Amino acid sequence: MNFYKKLAQHHRKLSKLSHLNAICSWDQASMMPEGGNEARSEALAELAVMQHELATAPHLKEWFEKAEAEQLDNEQRVSLKEMKREWQMNTLLPAELVESQSLAGSKCEHAWRSQRHENDWHSFSKNLKEVVELSRHEAQIRAEATGLSRYDALLDIYEPGMTTKQLDRIFNDVKSWLPSLIRQVQEKQATEDVITPVGPFPIEQQKSLSLEVMSKLGFDFNHGRLDVSIHPFCGGVSTDVRITTRYDEADFTSALLGVIHETGHARYEQGLPAKWRGLPAGEARSMGIHESQSLFFEMQLSRSKAFLDILAPLASDAFSRRDDAALTSENLALFNTRVTPDYIRVDADEVTYPAHIILRYEIERDLVEGHIEVEDIPELWDKKMTEYLGLTTRCNHTDGCMQDIHWTDGSFGYFPSYTIGAMYAAQFMAAMRREMNIENLIHARNLSPIFNWLDRHIWKKASTVSTDQLLIEATGEKLNPEYFKQHLIDRYLK
Amino acid sequence: MNFYKKLAQHHRKLSKLSHLNAICSWDQASMMPEGGNEARSEALAELAVMQHELATAPHLKEWFEKAEAEQLDNEQRVSLKEMKREWQMNTLLPAELVESQSLAGSKCEHAWRSQRHENDWHSFSKNLKEVVELSRHEAQIRAEATGLSRYDALLDIYEPGMTTKQLDRIFNDVKSWLPSLIRQVQEKQATEDVITPVGPFPIEQQKSLSLEVMSKLGFDFNHGRLDVSIHPFCGGVSTDVRITTRYDEADFTSALLGVIHETGHARYEQGLPAKWRGLPAGEARSMGIHESQSLFFEMQLSRSKAFLDILAPLASDAFSRRDDAALTSENLALFNTRVTPDYIRVDADEVTYPAHIILRYEIERDLVEGHIEVEDIPELWDKKMTEYLGLTTRCNHTDGCMQDIHWTDGSFGYFPSYTIGAMYAAQFMAAMRREMNIENLIHARNLSPIFNWLDRHIWKKASTVSTDQLLIEATGEKLNPEYFKQHLIDRYLK
Known part of the structure; x- marks a missing residue:
């Protein structure tokens, strides 16, 4: 059981680096003053490289081969399988790509904080294009290794086993009944007397x-x-x-x-x-x-x-x-x-929420697969918002395609979750x-x-x-x- | 300038790890709930090992030799000198000594928290002796490498260039006028009407x-x-x-x-x-x-x-x-x-504070040089407190030689700063x-x-x-x- 143990020790070390990353990232979002961002991003990028180097150390291939030949009980076999999945996920990407993604993501997200406010799609799209190009590169590498399509290969990071085929089936079904359900709910709720709580709530x-x-x-x-x-x-x-x-x-x-x-x-x-x-x-x-x-x-x-x-x-x-x-x-x-079709996903009610997700899923799927480009996003966003929720986002990027943080760091494949x-x-x-x-x-x-x-x-x-x-x-x-x-x-x- | 650049890059990487360490340590002291401590300590210990490995990488010796032979401008030469000083500081000590010091320091500090409260010099002194022995060993290694005396070699960590000779001259001068100055100030202040602000101050x-x-x-x-x-x-x-x-x-x-x-x-x-x-x-x-x-x-x-x-x-x-x-x-x-001779250094006023420092300096200097032993500390402390501030600490170790945290982890040479x-x-x-x-x-x-x-x-x-x-x-x-x-x-x- 020697090599299984070595692998377990190795992963515990990795999880300690994840610990540092998690705390410094939390701090960046909740405690850090604005002026600390550049140095923090650089420090986190360096950590990401070290995590990547450790996670992809060349000797691991041999360790996995040897561990798989060892006498292991069921639990250990399951654990080994998950370690191997993580290792395969990690070894796929070259270190330079990971570092570029981390830097491009930090830059895009940081600038987005003010760009969104200023409805500045033009500036934002330049950073986003860089992020998308790197994500396409990542998706291509993952697709080649797994035999999945490019978008499915990203989906697999967040939702192992889930596929575009399954999602298309599920979401097409939802699209078949959701718009009419929303209308029915709105009709029913039109007769309800609801009092909006009035602030201030200190x-x-x-x-x-x-x-x-x-x-x-x-x-x-x-x-x-x-x-x-x-x-x-x-x-x-x-x-x-x-x-x-x-x-x-x-x-x-x-x-x-x-x-x-x-x-x-x-x-x-x-x-x-x-x-x-x-x-x-x-x-x-x-x-x-x-x-x-x-x-x-x-x-x-x-x-x-x-x-x-x-x-x-x-x-x-x-x-x-x-x-x-x-x-x-x-x-x-x-x-x-209350059910009210509106612009912002994070404020959406339980019934209209899936429409926001399906819209994003369809756009990011096509973006990663290369069927559309970053420039196409605002128009597609407007078209789908109109179709699914009856709302236009024309010229309103703040409440349209610039509202979410996810794409800024290349988390394509995450929204369906x-x-x-x-x-x-x-x-x-x-x-x-x-x-x-x-x-x-x-x-x-x-x-x-x-x-x-x-x-x-x-x-x-x-x-x-x-x-x-x-x-x-x-x-x-x-x-x-x-x-x-x-x-x-x-x-x-x- | 190739190797100078490599060294600079290496140090920038090291400083990014220090960044992560600083933020996670700050979080541990100011934000972290108690239950997070074990995992945090383990994560920080892992980071410390990585920092040490990086700071003492075997190839650095050659890099420094080659960089010193390069054409460098004045600024770069200064920068190289400081990088080399840091590297020498880090590589001088064998890993086993560093680990022994860390363990002995943790043990001594941890026990000190209750021993101080219990005025238990007897138990504390046993742990402190171990810490002192290891610090003497460290001082000996540093002295051999630098040509300084043992205590000066420790002083040099915190205050580069400062020597016992200079400190003795300065502190002996202070001792010649401070006790009488304190008395004069007390006499003057005896006639002053001072109102103590009374809380609560929310x-x-x-x-x-x-x-x-x-x-x-x-x-x-x-x-x-x-x-x-x-x-x-x-x-x-x-x-x-x-x-x-x-x-x-x-x-x-x-x-x-x-x-x-x-x-x-x-x-x-x-x-x-x-x-x-x-x-x-x-x-x-x-x-x-x-x-x-x-x-x-x-x-x-x-x-x-x-x-x-x-x-x-x-x-x-x-x-x-x-x-x-x-x-x-x-x-x-x-x-x-207000000036009032008292037992506790951290609560001392501006005028009596130097007396607390000189006392500690004289004791730690002689301790590291081997002129006195741990057993001698309480008597010396009492003698010097009496001489400098007119206060006896006989049988009162809690407010005497057990009041500070510094010696518990072997930070000899720090007090004079x-x-x-x-x-x-x-x-x-x-x-x-x-x-x-x-x-x-x-x-x-x-x-x-x-x-x-x-x-x-x-x-x-x-x-x-x-x-x-x-x-x-x-x-x-x-x-x-x-x-x-x-x-x-x-x-x-x-």
Whole structure:
């Protein structure tokens, strides 16, 4: 078992470098003053090179061959398989490409922060073209090695096993019913009386409320923090998970539901098995599964009427507004499930969200495959927004193709995970409902059985089984998008 | 110039790893939840090993030999000299010694935390003996390589060029006048009416005041932050300086003057020349020069009556106490210059502080040279405290020789920097006074000429000249302790 052990030790070392990267990246987004960016980006680029060199050390090929010939038990074999997948992913790319990508990504993202504000597509597109060219280069290399198409090869980084073929089928189906569903929901909601909570909601009180809700959702503050960043995320390491949010004095629900979303990510990370710490088998299964956890917390759980019966009194207490009719659970249930086609993905409701994803998926797929160019994006964006959501983004890049951070660092292939994650989440909830009465548990303030189910079926499995296997073991079947459709119908049309 | 360039590139890479180390260490002290400590310590230990391997790579010897034979201009020659000094410092010690020192230091420091509290010299001395033996071994290796005495070889790490001969002369002079000066100051101050400011001073208001004062002192918030940690420090990197403080609701002056002290360190770091960034020639000249900047800000500037005329109204505004007689500039001037011989160095005033340093210097010098043994320390400490400050520490190790953290990890040779720094600061101020009227500038709220002088004469020079040369260029002469003596007389006896 000598070479398996050597490989495990090697990966634990790699995970320590990832630790440094995660903390310095979190700091860059949430703590670092603007003027520190250049040197930080250079330091992180250097680290990325060292991580890459270590991950692709020439002797590893022999170590893997020898380890595969060793007597290993089942767990070790699974662990070896994941280490090898990671190694293959990493060895594919030349070090110069990785460094160029890191630098181009930092440059593009940093400039985007002001360019987006200034609606400056012209300047942004120059940086983005550099990023796209490097990503195409990456995709080409990955495609040749895996036999997948260029875009599928990128998709495989985030959602192992997922393909364009499967996504096209799923998303074409969604496109066949979503626009009419959106119209039906809007018609139904047109008759509803909803009171919009009116601010100001002081930031300090929003923060206290966020921390209280995180506690109720089981976030472990001995192994994590809540801070502020422009683009909320879940970062850090599993022993020290850093989630961020962005407060708006006019609207407390956006930060609160954002925090609940990130808490879902955080609990997955905090719940990963200590036994496998530092090894690929101990990491989150995929981006889609990760998103399924955040969406389980945000959509399945926290937007339910039952959970809002807990949340509403906490909110009215936090803001000392016990008589505010906008803060009753009934009103918050209506308010938090309003469906309105709009420009911004991160602000989109549960029903229109898939349209934003499908739009991005179709554009990035064609961009990576070389069917379209960066110059084509604004027009395509406008066309698809009009088709899917009835909104034009002509001349409005700020709220159009410049709204997201993802493409700035070349994360092509990532967007589909959001909607795949929503589908997994609906499927998990449906499976859970077959075992327990969710509403009764929430009313009894007894959330543990829900979290324990997730812990047992998802968090503690980490990457020791494939996504398909994880779905089958947890729900009895592979990904089945019908649960998501049914969830939308149940929540929005009944 | 090929090998000089290679060496410069190598050092820039090293400085990027230092960057990651600095940010993750700052995070560990100021942000990280307790539960993250184990994984963080492991990640930082891994990074330290990588830094050491890189800094001592076997090919560097040849690179230095070849670079020294290259045609270099003056600046490059200076830069090469500093790179070589750093390399020699790093390669001198065998890896086993470094590891033994790290282990013995950790053990001694960890046990010291409770042993100090329990006044347990007996147990502490056993660990300290191990640390001292290893430091003597280190000193011996450094002495052989440099031709210096054993203690001078350690001194040279922190204060290049400083020697026991020079320190003995300086400190013996101080000992000849300091005890009687302290008595005179005490007699004078016995007749003064001083009002102690009475809390609570809310932390949020202290923080606002600290940030405002940092602004007035030119701290660049585009390249730095203020946060909280148990032990205040100045960390981060020169493009992103992280200073920390610790607030006490009962006493706002300790945090405020601490922040001003760290702001002095920070402005030195922020003012280092961008041209030399990442190279040893671009780093701070020495620990003594670094301390001279913090003490210039804290002692020379902020404890002056003129500056307190700015500070006092800021403080009374910050705490909404415009009628508090304790917060007038007259009272704060008296309060902040009280002189009282006491046991604890870190709490000592400007006048008694050198006595604490001289005592430690004399003991650690003789300890490293082998003239005394660990067993002799308590008696010597008591004798010298009695002689210099009129206080006995017999049987009181907690407030005697066990009060500092420095010796626990073998930082022998560091203590003198504190008082040398105070002397440099007084000499800088005296030179500055020959060029401008400091009080008039402060009264006119025009501090720029003061900071510009420091920037030009100290910050921008970094390590491109020796300490002696820096002093000569800035003040016309080498270190002359007379300025410090005169400063104490002017401030405390006139």
